[in-house]
Amino acid sequence: MIVPMKHISLFALKADERRIMKTLQKNGVIQIERADEADAGSAEIDATEKAAGLFKAASEAELSEKQNTVLRIKAAIGRLNSYMPKAGMLEPAPERGEEELISSVPAALEVCDELDSLQREINSNKAEREKKLAAIKSLSPISAVNIPLESIKPTKTANFTLGTMKAEKLRVLSEAGVMFDAFGTEGKIPVLAAVPKDEPEETTSLLRAAGFTEVPVPSYEGLPADIIEKLNADITAIELENAELSERLAALGEKAADLKMGLDGALIEQGRSEARCGLFATRETFMLTGWVRSDEADKLDKLIEEETKVYCLEMRDPADDEKPPTFCKNKKFFAPFEFITNMYSAPDPRGFDPTVVMTPFYLLFFGLMMGDTGYGLIMSIAAALFIKLKKPEKGAGQVARILFWGGLSTMVFGLLAGTCFGMNWYDIFGESFPFPLLDPMKDQMTAILFYCGLGFGQIIAGMIVSIVLHLKRGDWQTALFDIGSWLMIFAGAAVLLLVKSPVKYAGWALIGIGLVLLVGFGGRAKKGFGRVIGGLGKLYDITGFLSDVLSYSRVFALGLATGAMGSAFNLVAGIARDMLKGIPVVGGVVSFIIAAALLIVLHVFCVAINALGAFIHCARLQFIEYYNRFYTPGGKLFSPFGIDTKYNKVK
Amino acid sequence: MKKYLKFACIAVIVLLTLCVCGAVLAEGMPTGGMPQMPEMVDNTPKGYIWAAIGVCVAMILPGVGSALGVGMAGRAAAGVAAEDPEKGGQCLVFELLPATQGLYGFVIAMFIAVFSGILSGTVMNLSTELGRSFFYSSLPIGVVGLVSAYFQSRVCCAGIGIVAKQGNGGMGITFAIMVELYAILALIVSILMVVGVPVNA
Numbered sequence: 001m002i003v004p005m006k007h008i009s010l011f012a013l014k015a016d017e018r019r020i021m022k023t024l025q026k027n028g029v030i031q032i033e034r035a036d037e038a039d040a041g042s043a044e045i046d047a048t049e050k051a052a053g054l055f056k057a058a059s060e061a062e063l064s065e066k067q068n069t070v071l072r073i074k075a076a077i078g079r080l081n082s083y084m085p086k087a088g089m090l091e092p093a094p095e096r097g098e099e100e101l102i103s104s105v106p107a108a109l110e111v112c113d114e115l116d117s118l119q120r121e122i123n124s125n126k127a128e129r130e131k132k133l134a135a136i137k138s139l140s141p142i143s144a145v146n147i148p149l150e151s152i153k154p155t156k157t158a159n160f161t162l163g164t165m166k167a168e169k170l171r172v173l174s175e176a177g178v179m180f181d182a183f184g185t186e187g188k189i190p191v192l193a194a195v196p197k198d199e200p201e202e203t204t205s206l207l208r209a210a211g212f213t214e215v216p217v218p219s220y221e222g223l224p225a226d227i228i229e230k231l232n233a234d235i236t237a238i239e240l241e242n243a244e245l246s247e248r249l250a251a252l253g254e255k256a257a258d259l260k261m262g263l264d265g266a267l268i269e270q271g272r273s274e275a276r277c278g279l280f281a282t283r284e285t286f287m288l289t290g291w292v293r294s295d296e297a298d299k300l301d302k303l304i305e306e307e308t309k310v311y312c313l314e315m316r317d318p319a320d321d322e323k324p325p326t327f328c329k330n331k332k333f334f335a336p337f338e339f340i341t342n343m344y345s346a347p348d349p350r351g352f353d354p355t356v357v358m359t360p361f362y363l364l365f366f367g368l369m370m371g372d373t374g375y376g377l378i379m380s381i382a383a384a385l386f387i388k389l390k391k392p393e394k395g396a397g398q399v400a401r402i403l404f405w406g407g408l409s410t411m412v413f414g415l416l417a418g419t420c421f422g423m424n425w426y427d428i429f430g431e432s433f434p435f436p437l438l439d440p441m442k443d444q445m446t447a448i449l450f451y452c453g454l455g456f457g458q459i460i461a462g463m464i465v466s467i468v469l470h471l472k473r474g475d476w477q478t479a480l481f482d483i484g485s486w487l488m489i490f491a492g493a494a495v496l497l498l499v500k501s502p503v504k505y506a507g508w509a510l511i512g513i514g515l516v517l518l519v520g521f522g523g524r525a526k527k528g529f530g531r532v533i534g535g536l537g538k539l540y541d542i543t544g545f546l547s548d549v550l551s552y553s554r555v556f557a558l559g560l561a562t563g564a565m566g567s568a569f570n571l572v573a574g575i576a577r578d579m580l581k582g583i584p585v586v587g588g589v590v591s592f593i594i595a596a597a598l599l600i601v602l603h604v605f606c607v608a609i610n611a612l613g614a615f616i617h618c619a620r621l622q623f624i625e626y627y628n629r630f631y632t633p634g635g636k637l638f639s640p641f642g643i644d645t646k647y648n649k650v651k
Numbered sequence: 652m653k654k655y656l657k658f659a660c661i662a663v664i665v666l667l668t669l670c671v672c673g674a675v676l677a678e679g680m681p682t683g684g685m686p687q688m689p690e691m692v693d694n695t696p697k698g699y700i701w702a703a704i705g706v707c708v709a710m711i712l713p714g715v716g717s718a719l720g721v722g723m724a725g726r727a728a729a730g731v732a733a734e735d736p737e738k739g740g741q742c743l744v745f746e747l748l749p750a751t752q753g754l755y756g757f758v759i760a761m762f763i764a765v766f767s768g769i770l771s772g773t774v775m776n777l778s779t780e781l782g783r784s785f786f787y788s789s790l791p792i793g794v795v796g797l798v799s800a801y802f803q804s805r806v807c808c809a810g811i812g813i814v815a816k817q818g819n820g821g822m823g824i825t826f827a828i829m830v831e832l833y834a835i836l837a838l839i840v841s842i843l844m845v846v847g848v849p850v851n852a
Contacts, residue, residue: 564762571765
């Protein structure tokens with residue numbers, strides 16, 4: 001059932017605004033629609049324009065601050081993720097109060113600060129280490145120099161240049177009369193050469209010719225070897241410090257619960273700020289516009305009355321040009337199946353919620369497509385455990401419940417026309433076992449016809465729903481001429497097929513009336529010749545019926561594929577067992593263990609992939625073959641201003 | 652993407668040619684209308700070759716298609732999950748959709764293996780004609796499975812784009828499942844053909 005919406009406008013004092021918003025968020029009853037200045041209507045905009053602008057700017061600034069908080073905590077959680085204690089797959093989200101969550105934001109921010117400072121220290125240490133490594137690299141070619149670096153200073157007549165060159169080229173220098181000091185005797189050695197101040201070019205060209213590469217004198221004091229040793233010691237110290245810092249960072253992972261609570265608190269505050277941005281304010285009052293479910297209208301009034309006595313709440317039905325959000329309310333059994341409908345599109349707010357008329361067909365075809373009692377049992381148990389232990393909400397909870405009921409349906413239809421863990425029923429219980437009633441492996445054509453027949457039934461059901469909807473709207477012409485006529489033709493054909501007595505002329509009569517109605521009035525929207533063509537064109541719809549019905553043959557294929565896949569996996573496990581049995585002594589045990597492990601893994605995979613297939617293909621049958629006949633999509637789901645947390649459930 | 656399709660097409664053509672050539676060679680060269688000497692006629696049935704080729708075709712072609720398809724969709728899904736790990740679950744559904752063709756092929760391969768007697772060892776007595784029937788029955792799911800897995804995967808990649816941009820890819824799943832119909836029809840035809848081979852007649 002689609003719950004009608006009411007449009008609300010709430011006026012109250014700005015002084016009460018925070019308290020009212022808090023209550024509204026806690027109860028999640030309204031969807032706020034951003035109030036435009038134009039909506040303020042008769043309010044004296046000129047006088048209040050300044051106040052409105054100030055309020056808007058303030059709430060937007062607050063929102064961006066809250067968004068920053070959320071982002072910071074999220075980033076911290078992301079950074080510490082690998083150090084956090086792992087939450088169990090089936091652990092339900094902890095329940096906490098709203099106040100507790102909000103008050104834990106500062107603690108979470110403290111953790112963020114600590115994390116940031118640790119991270120900064122680690123990073124600066126890393127940079128320092130890189131710097132020292134680079135220094136070592138630049139010092140290592142001149143490490144053999146055995147004079148303190150600070151003593152290399154220009155004299156009155158000469159500059160000194162430090163560099164490296166090959167030891168055997170030293171002779172060239174000494175023959176040319178260059179003054180130098182070499183440190184070492186073999187290979188590439190450091191050389192300190194004196195360049196006369198008055199004629200530097202000659203010496204430098206000589207040096208270059210001898211393969212001398214200049215090394216800039218590093219600005220360190222002492223012997224290069226000592227400096228390198230000291231730098232290495234520094235690096236070790238830095239690494240130790242960083243290891244300790246990383247440990248402290250990892251220890252922050254213990255504060256996961258704080259961070260998660262803080263994030264949820266920040267999310268609640270962010271939601272509230274976001275909602276405030278949708279308000280319109282004058283100097284002393286504010287205005288809120290939005291939607292409320294008509295069945296919660298009184299509750300909303302009461303909630304606001306508890307907070308303040310000074311307010312004005314206006315409610316009205318949506319105007320014709322307005323599109324309210326859609327909210328569907330169904331009985332507990334049907335509610336999860338709204339998920340299927342919403343996967344396609346939420347119903348139009350003025351349309352019809354198809355969940356109740358879709359669910360039985362969904363379960364029927366889901367069961368037939370899975371078609372394996374054993375798999376149904378596994379699915380139901382797994383879904384029930386998941387619901388019981390994890391207590392999932394929203395999407396995951398709905399899917400789990402659909403799978404639970406789908407599993408039960410699968411158990412029934414596996415007995416009627418399927419298998420059990422891929423095994424044939426008569427292989428388990430002997431030939432005399434009455435099930436399956438219909439074995440798609442033996443009577444393929446019967447099975448396909450049966451499934452297509454069921455599909456035809458669903459299509460007829462869709463047409464009947466459509467007739468009812470059209471009649472409710474007062475559109476009896478479409479109901480009778482476009483849909484009723486087809487029903488008459490089908491009914492007539494059924495009579496002809498099933499009845500052999502003179503009653504069968506009634507069948508011809510029905511077909512005749514149906515055809516006259518269809519061809520005569522199908523093109524009623526047009527005039528003259530176009531009307532005739534239009535009516536005849538309606539006959540072409542028969543191809544649509546045909547292809548829709550044939551589409552149900554997928555039920556046969558998917559049902560058979562589940563059982564066949566299961567039996568193939570049984571075969572594989574059996575072959576593995578037979579092969580391993582040959583191993584002496586331990587053969588029996590090993591073959592049993594391996595075969596059992598194979599069976600479990602393969603069957604779990606089989607359940608998962610076939611449940612996915614059945615879930616989606618079954619949904620498709622509803623969307624294309626069924627909804628096609630009567631459904632008006634295009635709604636937007638009602639998303640109330642409420643508490644939307646990530647890790648904790650709010651009490 | 653084009654590169655892969657081309658590769659797959661070439662693989663299919665080469666494989667089918669090899670299969671048929673191999674089988675024809677093994678069955679004996681065509682006599683070209685020349686009367687053969689009675690002692691040269693090899694009367695042992697050659698159905699086992701065709702049945703084995705049938706198993707291979709039914710498994711290899713849709714398997715290649717599904718591997719291509721799941722691979723493409725998987726890369727797209729990983730891209731989205733890298734940005735937003737919470738969308739990974741929905742992307743996983745898209746990634747798995749092209750996986751079904753390979754499973755259909757597996758089902759037909761197992762059907763042929765069981766019905767032709769490859770598993771029970773009676774395949775050596777299978778007549779050439781019946782063996783050919785098994786081979787033909789592997790073709791619908793083989794070829795359609797390969798092609799539909801590839802094209803379904805492209806719809807899936809687009810659907811993963813919907814998830815990345817909108818967060819809810821329900822409609823995309825419906826789009827992708829439309830391509831699957833043809834693989835399912837091919838599976839039905841293949842099943843009917845395998846089951847219909849009169850092995851025990």
